[in-house]
Amino acid sequence: MTVQASATATSRNPATGEVIETYPFVGAEDLDTVLHRVQAGFGQWSQTNPETRCEVLARMAGLMRRDAEQLAALITAEMGKPITQSRAEVEKAARVMSWYAENGAEILADTPTQIGPEAHVSYLPLGPVLAVEPWNFPVWQVMRGGITILLGGNAYVLKPAPNVVGCGVAIEALWVEAGLPEGAFSVLNADNEVVSAAIADPRIAAVTVTGSVGAGAAIASQAGRVVKRSVLELGGSDAFIVLADADLEEAVDAAIQGRFQNSGQICIAAKRIILHHEIAKEFTEAFVAKVKNLTVGDPTEEDTYIGPIARDDIRQEIHAQVQRTLAEGAQLLAGGELIDGPGNYYQPTVLAGVTPSMTAFREEIFGPVASLILAEDLEDAIAKANDSQFGLSASLWTADANLASTVARRLQVGGVFINGIAVSDPRIPIGGVKNSGYGRELSHFGVHEFTNIQAVWNRGGTDEGVAD
Numbered sequence: 001m002t003v004q005a006s007a008t009a010t011s012r013n014p015a016t017g018e019v020i021e022t023y024p025f026v027g028a029e030d031l032d033t034v035l036h037r038v039q040a041g042f043g044q045w046s047q048t049n050p051e052t053r054c055e056v057l058a059r060m061a062g063l064m065r066r067d068a069e070q071l072a073a074l075i076t077a078e079m080g081k082p083i084t085q086s087r088a089e090v091e092k093a094a095r096v097m098s099w100y101a102e103n104g105a106e107i108l109a110d111t112p113t114q115i116g117p118e119a120h121v122s123y124l125p126l127g128p129v130l131a132v133e134p135w136n137f138p139v140w141q142v143m144r145g146g147i148t149i150l151l152g153g154n155a156y157v158l159k160p161a162p163n164v165v166g167c168g169v170a171i172e173a174l175w176v177e178a179g180l181p182e183g184a185f186s187v188l189n190a191d192n193e194v195v196s197a198a199i200a201d202p203r204i205a206a207v208t209v210t211g212s213v214g215a216g217a218a219i220a221s222q223a224g225r226v227v228k229r230s231v232l233e234l235g236g237s238d239a240f241i242v243l244a245d246a247d248l249e250e251a252v253d254a255a256i257q258g259r260f261q262n263s264g265q266i267c268i269a270a271k272r273i274i275l276h277h278e279i280a281k282e283f284t285e286a287f288v289a290k291v292k293n294l295t296v297g298d299p300t301e302e303d304t305y306i307g308p309i310a311r312d313d314i315r316q317e318i319h320a321q322v323q324r325t326l327a328e329g330a331q332l333l334a335g336g337e338l339i340d341g342p343g344n345y346y347q348p349t350v351l352a353g354v355t356p357s358m359t360a361f362r363e364e365i366f367g368p369v370a371s372l373i374l375a376e377d378l379e380d381a382i383a384k385a386n387d388s389q390f391g392l393s394a395s396l397w398t399a400d401a402n403l404a405s406t407v408a409r410r411l412q413v414g415g416v417f418i419n420g421i422a423v424s425d426p427r428i429p430i431g432g433v434k435n436s437g438y439g440r441e442l443s444h445f446g447v448h449e450f451t452n453i454q455a456v457w458n459r460g461g462t463d464e465g466v467a468d
Contacts, residue, residue, distance in 0.1 A: 009162035009189055014080035014308040015299055015343040023165040026190045028197060034188060035157075035203045038128045041183025042155035046125035050108040053151055058101035060178035064094040064139075071139055071170060073300075078164045079135050080308040080344070081262055082299045093143040096442075099426045104151045107444045108451075119457040125153030126229070126450050127205025130188070130198055132219060133168075134211050135161035135310050136265040136366075142171055144424060145208050145231075146185070148446040155184045157204065163310060165189050195219075200226055206450055209233070210267070213389075213435050231439030231449055233267065233431060235364045236392030238413070238422060239385035240270035243378065244278040246397035250419070252286045255370070258395060258421035260294060260348055263306050264368035268393045268415075268422040268430075271365060272354075274373045274381050284352060284372060288333045291370070294348050296339070308344040309367055315344045318367035325351055325360040325371075335368070356387050364390065378407070386412045391434035393422040414440075 007025040012018065026034055045053075064071065072086035081089070100107075111121040129149050133141050138160070146156045160168035168187040175185040188198065198204055199222045206229040209216045216232040223230040240258060242251050258270035275283050299307030309315040315338065322336055335349030346367055354360050354371040361371060375381035385394055393415040398404050401418075408416040414432040415422060424430045429440035439449055 007191060009165050011078045011163055011166050013077050014310050014312075017342055020077055021166055023169075023189050026188060026194060028194050031190075031194055031197055031201070034186060035128075035198065035201055037183040038155050038157055038186050039183070039203050041181040041186070042125070042128050044181040045150070045155060045184040046153040048153065050105040050151070050153075053153065054101045054104045056179045057097050057104065057147065057151065060174060060180075061094045061097035061101060063174045063178055064090060064097065067170075067174065068094070071167070074167055074170060075138055075164075076299045076307075078166055079138060079310040080299050082301075082304045082307045084302060084304075085262060086299075089137055089140045093140045096143065096426045097147055100147050100151055103426075104447070107447050108152070110456075113455075115457065118460065119455070122454045122456060123152065123448055123451040124454050126452050128155035128157055128203060129206045129208060129450050130157045130159065130195075130204050132159045132195065132207070132209045132211060132215070133161065135164045136262060136267075138164035138167035139171065141210060142168065144430075145210070145441050145446070148441065149208075149450050150180070150185065152447050152451045154205070154450055155186070157186050157188050157198070159188050159190060159195055159198075162189075196222055199223055199228070204228070206230065208439075208441075208450075209437075216437060229450070231431070231441065232437030233392075233439075233441065234435060234437040235390055236267045236269070236432065236436050237271045237361075237364045237388050237390045238268055238393050238395065239388075239411075240273045240395045240421075241375075241381050241385055241397065241407075242273070242275050242279060242283055243381070243396075243398040243400075243403075244276040245399040246279065247399065247419075248279060248283055248286065251397045252283060252290060254395070254397075254421050255287060256290050256294070259370045260291070260306060260368050263309060263346075264348075265310060265366055268424070270370070270395055270421065272361060272371050272373055272385075272388075274375050274384055276375050276377070276381060280372075280374055284333070287370070287372075288350050291334045291348050291350050296345060296348065306345075306348055306368055309346055310344070312344045314366060315346050318346055318365055318369060321359050321363060321365050322349060322351065322369055325354065325358050328358045330354050330358055330360065330371075333372075356384065361387075362389075378403075382407060382410055386410075389435040390432065392432035392436040393417065393430075395421055 011020040075086040296306040333350040335347030339345035349369040429445040431440040
């Protein structure tokens, strides 16, 4: 296959700046070859039954566990995730794979209808799905949507972020070893022009995107022009609401994990911590003390909790957002500075006195920066939580279960987590509203998103019903 020699994606270690590998882009002239291979793989895979697909998923889970150390080391090298968290990412992907291997056949089983035994709903393969994925979870993020798409009998075409192509290539090799037909999982390392051409190509049936609002809107509009289904999981600025009766020790510990895990580079991170005024001072003192004790350093070291930011341009944008917020009147309680020396390091940062007019409230900060926001009462907390362009998830801390249930229904988000941080789990769907996107991944919703939901009704010559 020929490629555009001048166009490449480079994996660069964000802790050292050293180049790991350079991957050539697929040129426009070679897209047909790639999609022909994808279509052939889909042709084989779509003819398998759900039980066979589940067997392949089970083998893939085993292979990921076999190669867990190598995959974790690659994640850490390519995007700087602390090694203990990289291992957890691989294990989570394998665990979810195993769950779908056990439950996938049931999810894809025909669903009866109220009409009776003569009518049912089937979930059939839709076709190859193009997935534009980010760099922050280069194994889990690919698998989160990829498992369900492949389980449905579709092919999966991965357009990885340029700095984590190596992870995508490693996953592709494991899928082939697990028994997936060649081409049914394919890495498309390409520029925007080639990606646009792939979206327009009739061999691509649908598109899924995890990324920025701008990227999601652009890709969804391209898919819409050619009448193709899309699922978007875009930015988030999740509220972490702590009410006056919350267990503060648990809430503080959860807020540390919810904001600073993966060096703060998580869509569903606790980016806006909204504190009831009665407990704000106590929470803030405990929280800041723990932030100052977080270990920042070499991501290959076992005790490191905060590694480098994945790219220096992202680190510079984080710093600019912090500086704008401080200029707007926020108080700096910890961090707030670039760390000198090699690598894209940024100090774990706490901003207090953040208000709805400030940058840290209005924008998503994709790094280790926590914004503390004061709420006068419950109504103020709900209003501030909802005062966002985003609606991915929220965390709510209270001892009152009935109140929590009532408040959850008033939060304009795709998921509410009561007395716990936002997480992704195969038993529940994940996705957002507003500028956080649409559609769902995981659970049976994620599987059915990219299937042909086909109604089958044996009318038996009756004339019941009204034709549309």
